[in-house]
Amino acid sequence: NAGVTQTPKFRVLKTGQSMTLLCAQDMNHEYMYWYRQDPGMGLRLIHYSVGEGTTAKGEVPDGYNVSRLKKQNFLLGLESAAPSQTSVYFCASSLAGTLYGELFFGEGSRLTVL
Amino acid sequence: AQSVAQPEDQVNVAEGNPLTVKCTYSVSGNPYLFWYVQYPNRGLQFLLKYITGDNLVKGSYGFEAEFNKSQTSFHLKKPSALVSDSALYFCAVRGASGTYKYIFGTGTRLKVLA
Numbered sequence: 001n002a003g004v005t006q007t008p009k010f011r012v013l014k015t016g017q018s019m020t021l022l023c024a025q026d027m028n029h030e031y032m033y034w035y036r037q038d039p040g041m042g043l044r045l046i047h048y049s050v051g052e053g054t055t056a057k058g059e060v061p062d063g064y065n066v067s068r069l070k071k072q073n074f075l076l077g078l079e080s081a082a083p084s085q086t087s088v089y090f091c092a093s094s095l096a097g098t099l100y101g102e103l104f105f106g107e108g109s110r111l112t113v114l
Numbered sequence: 115a116q117s118v119a120q121p122e123d124q125v126n127v128a129e130g131n132p133l134t135v136k137c138t139y140s141v142s143g144n145p146y147l148f149w150y151v152q153y154p155n156r157g158l159q160f161l162l163k164y165i166t167g168d169n170l171v172k173g174s175y176g177f178e179a180e181f182n183k184s185q186t187s188f189h190l191k192k193p194s195a196l197v198s199d200s201a202l203y204f205c206a207v208r209g210a211s212g213t214y215k216y217i218f219g220t221g222t223r224l225k226v227l228a
Contacts, residue, residue, distance in 0.1 A: 004157075031214060040123075042204060042220035043158075050214050058215065090157055092216075102148060103206075103216060105157035 002026050006091050006106035013081045013113045021076040021109050023091030030096030032074035033058075033103065034066065036087040043090065049074055050096070081113045116141045116209050120219035127195045128227050135190040135222045137205030146208040147188040148216070149179055151201045158204060164188060175199070195226045 004025045013019055023032065030051050035043040035058075045058030049068040063085060065077045074093075078085060088110050092103040117140045127133045139145055146165050150158040162173025169181045179190045188205060205219040 033216070035218070040220060042120075043218040045215055045217070048214060056214075059217075092158075102160040102163055103150075103158070105150075105159070107157045108155075 004091055004093055004104050004106040006089075006109045008109060009107065010110050011112070013078075013111065015082060015113060017081050018077070018079050019081065019111075020078075021089055021091075021111075023074045023076070023093075023106060025072055025074075025091075025093040025104070027093060027095075027104065028071070029093035029104070030071070031094045032068065033092045033094075034064075034074065034076045035090045035092065036060065037090060037108070038087050046076065046089075078111075081111075083113045085111065086113045087111060116207050116213070116215065116217040118205050118207050118217055118219040120203075120205055120222045122222050123220075124223045124225060126225045126227060129197055130194050133190075133192050133195040133199070133224065133226070135203050135205075135224060137188045137190065137219060138186050139188060139205070139207045140186065141207050141209045143209060145186075145188075147179075147181065148206040148208070149173065149177070149188075149190050150204045150206065150218075152204065152221075153201050161190070161203075195224075197226045197228050200224055200226045 033048040034046040047066040049055045052071045067075045091106045095101045119138045148163045149161040152158045164181045172178045
């Protein structure tokens with residue numbers, strides 16, 4: 001099983017450019033999440049989804065948009081990248097049936113905005 | 115609002131000695147608590163969780179954690195540290211039923227010295 005797969009793994013953008021990070025999971029999980037990891041700040045929740053077609057804001061949603069058109073995919077978009085969005089982005093998923101289930105993480109996507 | 119605190123940025127311990135990584139939390143209602151480990155340039159891996167029941171929870175790689183409701187703590191422990199345990203450790207909390215957000219602490223870097 002691939003688990004949670006993120007693409008791309010690395011990307012360099014110029015300020016103002018747009019891009020989309022793709023997260024795909026093959027575990028039939030209902031819940032999916034996007035986090036960003038910055039030194040000294042841990043993981044901060046950007047957006048999450050509790051099912052196909054539904055999304056919600058996390059702690060730091062500004063500057064990002066998401067879509068969950070298919071159950072297995074969760075897309076994170078940056079419409080106009082800013083240097084403050086330089087970070088490592090992690091996607092995670094979990095089961096809905098076990099309400100308090102652990103998260104399964106992807107390997108991360110490292111984004112640099114110049 | 116949910117929050118998690120990991121008061122130590124780094125913990126150093128000699129190989130073979132017991133280790134403790136501290137975590138305190140704040141959440142409305144019953145907490146659901148988790149520990150994850152992150153190795154360099156990798157995603158987070160689940161170690162253990164407390165949902166209900168016995169306050170001492172056992173997890174992967176010989177780790178355990180003790181839930182203390184009165185002190186709102188969930189400290190990670192291991193009786194005998196290995197050099198290979200050196201990594202970044204994150205505590206996370208999820209609140210009561212109906213809350214889907216997992217909130218993470220800022221992480222504690224564990225360094226086990228040979």
